[in-house]
Amino acid sequence: MSKKKVGIIGATGYTGSELVRILLHHSEVEIAAITSESRKGDRFSDVHPFFRGLVEMELVSIKDIESTDLDVVFLALPHGVSMDFVKDHAEKPYPIIDLSGDFRLDSAGTYEAWYNKDHVYPKGIEDAAYGIPELFREDIKGKKLVANPGCYPTSAILGLAPLVEHNMIEPNIIVDSKSGTTGAGVKAKTATHFPNVNDNFKAYSVKTHRHTIEIEGTLNKKGEEDLIIQFTPHLLPVDRGIVSTIYAKPRAGVDTARINEVFRDYYKDEPFIRLTDQPPAIKEVRGTNFCDIYCTYDERTNNFITISAIDNLVKGAAGQAVQNMNLLFGWDETAGLGQVPMNP
DSSP states (O other): OEEEEEEEEEOSHHHHHHHHHHHOOTTTEEEEEEOOSTTTBBBBBHHHHTTTTOOOOOOOOOGGGGGSOOEEEEEETTTHHHHHHHHHHSSSSSOOOOOSSSSSOHHHHHHHHHHSSSSHHHHHHHHOOOOOHHHHHHHHTOEEEOOOOOOOOOOHHHHHHHHHHHTTTTEEEEEEEOOOOGGOOSOOOOTTTTHHHOOOOOOOTTTTTHHHHHHHHHHTTTTOOEEEEEEEEEEEESSSSEEEEEEEEOTOOOGGGGGGHHHHHHHHTTEEEEEOOOOOOGTTTSSOOOEEEEEEEETTTTTTEEEEOOOOOOOIHHHHHHHHHHHTTTTTTTTOOOOOOOOO
């Protein structure tokens, strides 16, 4: 059987390079086209030298893929740009997995309020599946458009979903997350300039981060009562990884001794969820599609404390996108995603 042909739209960023790293050893696919408008004509290894001798493909323009026979397309484009591509290619036969935030929310109005940008293709929001397989596996299968989740939301939603679906917690929740600098993208910014990141640690986008509404909206599809999320992101002086610490009050009458049982039952068949008996660390998931989760109850403060760890570029982006592709084609969900964590 011939391999499926993959197109990766946007090659110069971290997510594009992670997609290539993972797909290079996926047994069911071959990379047929990688695009870059700014580096068209260069080799992929010119942009990402660590691929030297491994991926020497020439980068092409988005326009050039029209003549390429593709079976699936990954969009590693910025927010606000992906929607134009999806609108223009909605009638193409191949499914699209979009790694931007353009189709993750529940309406164009919500998108415009949080992203401060008009949405040019609201129908895509209506048609898209939200791509966390552990929660929406059946919805993802057979879709033409998958909205790959944000990295922070992935860590928070997976840490909260069992408690929400079992109606175990009060609706006001605190999500305190820390991310490596790759979450800010490859382009140089003052905030991610080495002297500002090294030996430093700070919160940012307090009260206003757009992932707040993504976490809130997604969990409200799974629970019995609308939740309110207080989400605060922080920038760590590391390159990749996210740790989210989540605080939630148990409902009166909840048997707190059941918490481990609830998590075990909820994730018992999930290949990429690992429940831990101690707080997880980012080096324990580095380079992999795993999400490690630890949950406990503090009797003194009457709080459930859930701590999750992911690699923001893998389970938080490219790895989860490949997991979604596997679902679309009916393959083993773990195909191409058997990487062992890199530690140290």
